[in-house]
Amino acid sequence: MVKGKGLGQYYAIIAAGYIPTGLAFGAFAESLHLGSLIPLTLSLTIYSGAAQSAFLGFVPLGLPILPLAVTAFLLNLRHTFYGPHLSSQRSERSVRDILLIGPFLTDEVYAVSLMNPKLGFRQIAPLALFAYFLWALSSFLGSILSQFATAAILTAIAVSLPALFVSLLVPRLKSATTVQAMITAVALSVIFRFADLGSYFIIIAILAGVGSGILMGSLRRRADPSRNSI
Amino acid sequence: MIVAILAALSLCQRVIPWLLLSKLKDTESFNQFFSLFGISAFSALAVYDMQSITLKGFIPMIAAGIMAWKFRSVGLSVFVAILLELAITFL
Numbered sequence: 001m002v003k004g005k006g007l008g009q010y011y012a013i014i015a016a017g018y019i020p021t022g023l024a025f026g027a028f029a030e031s032l033h034l035g036s037l038i039p040l041t042l043s044l045t046i047y048s049g050a051a052q053s054a055f056l057g058f059v060p061l062g063l064p065i066l067p068l069a070v071t072a073f074l075l076n077l078r079h080t081f082y083g084p085h086l087s088s089q090r091s092e093r094s095v096r097d098i099l100l101i102g103p104f105l106t107d108e109v110y111a112v113s114l115m116n117p118k119l120g121f122r123q124i125a126p127l128a129l130f131a132y133f134l135w136a137l138s139s140f141l142g143s144i145l146s147q148f149a150t151a152a153i154l155t156a157i158a159v160s161l162p163a164l165f166v167s168l169l170v171p172r173l174k175s176a177t178t179v180q181a182m183i184t185a186v187a188l189s190v191i192f193r194f195a196d197l198g199s200y201f202i203i204i205a206i207l208a209g210v211g212s213g214i215l216m217g218s219l220r221r222r223a224d225p226s227r228n229s230i
Numbered sequence: 231m232i233v234a235i236l237a238a239l240s241l242c243q244r245v246i247p248w249l250l251l252s253k254l255k256d257t258e259s260f261n262q263f264f265s266l267f268g269i270s271a272f273s274a275l276a277v278y279d280m281q282s283i284t285l286k287g288f289i290p291m292i293a294a295g296i297m298a299w300k301f302r303s304v305g306l307s308v309f310v311a312i313l314l315e316l317a318i319t320f321l
Contacts, residue, residue, distance in 0.1 A: 017305045075275075103245060157315075162280045167294050178266065190283060206274045207270070
């Protein structure tokens with residue numbers, strides 16, 4: 001059980017990560033002239049920075065629902081194993097805990113919980129709720145504050161979306177296999193954009209990245225059978 | 231409707247597997263496998279959502295990448311990228 005000051009640092013980590021990103025997300029929504037309620041609604045319902053940003057990214061591209069749903073599904077696929085992973089670290093677990101924490105389990109909450117296995121589910125729950133409301137409030141404030149900004153500033157703020165994806169991407173590049181997946185996805189995306197093949201092809205770039213990573217992982221395992229990671 | 235679909239997807243992906251799966255013994259290999267999905271998706275989305283594919287456009291991205299690598303803070307990285315983009319726009 002973590003107490004007092006020790007617990008406060010986790011709230012600070014969450015706040016440091018959520019406030020600027022939430023403000024930028026709200027401002028980006030405003031730059032697309034979506035108003036303040038859309039980013040607030042997205043934050044309260046979808047509650048996934050990556051999926052919400054993908055939604056906003058797809059708005060100007062005008063893509064149909066299916067590729068967006070598939071992309072959001074793939075983006076959030078990692079969430080599937082966050083809960084079971086946290087459970088495997090802790091002896092306590094109840095359906096009530098899962099229903100209370102599960103809907104609010106994000107990358108940041110998962111990372112903070114993983115950092116300290118002594119954090120019990122009763123401590124993770126308020127931390128997760130804090131992150132949820134802070135994210136919603138930040139995105140709402142971002143859209144409000146940006147209404148007072150000029151068009152040039154809003155255009156500049158639009159960089160927040162690709163920057164968010166880069167920031168989520170870089171810490172995950174931990175091996176040649178992951179770099180291979182990134183290079184493949186980036187290279188194909190650039191080619192598709194220059195070839196003006198249409199945004200639907202983004203799914204192909206994503207799946208090709210996954211495929212190349214899996215292929216390289218299996219080749220590396222074949223070269224070194226003791227290697228477990230992909 | 232699309233918001234409702236995405237919200238339901240987001241909720242289901244977080245809660246249902248946790249409810250159904252008993253304690254996993256080997257989540258590490260699952261995490262590594264699914265991290266490839268995340269990496270590929272983030273890479274492709276970053277390229278698709280850049281305003282233009284130019285050298286100047288890559289400067290804030292590189293800065294965001296360096297900040298994310300160094301400090302592991304998404305908020306700080308996005309903040310630096312916005313500041314750089316504003317500097318490029320107005321200076």
